[in-house]
Amino acid sequence: MPDELADRLRGSGYRLTPQRQLILRAVEDLGHATVDEVLAQVRTQASAVNASTVYRTLEVLEELGLVRHTHLSDRAPTYHSANEPEHFHLVCRNCQRVRSVEPDVATALVATLRDDHGFAVDLGHLAIFGHCVHCDSADLEMESP
Known part of the structure; x- marks a missing residue:
């Protein structure tokens, strides 16, 4: 997946960063996850990542067709991998x-x-x-x- 991620990012004018890789991996590992759950997972490996980075990255990953979101409650959206x-x-x-x-x-x-x-x-x-x-x-x- 890192090669596909890198190709899609570069094709849309973005760079492949360690944070983007960690966030996509967290979504894939968690199945259905809110931004807070993704942030908590990512922080186990990179404590410097903040919520705004996760929000922006999830928007980019969704724009690229790598993740999808739905609303499983009246709160924040829940993300899952588009590979599912x-x-x-x-x-x-x-x-x-x-x-x-x-x-x-x-x-x-x-x-x-x-x-x-x-x-x-x-x-x-x-x-x-x-x-x-x-x-x-x-x-x-x-x-x-």
């Missing part, structure tokens, strides 16, 4: 568990939105909120007499 297979997210509002779901699960919805509404869905940015089966069953048990 395309997926969308199911987020439990109760336990905050996040599940990645393959795009073929949404085939009918994507087709309907395209055909009936002329809309192309960006599944990688999609997060669907609700309650997981475990939390739903726990809620049902609490409501039972």
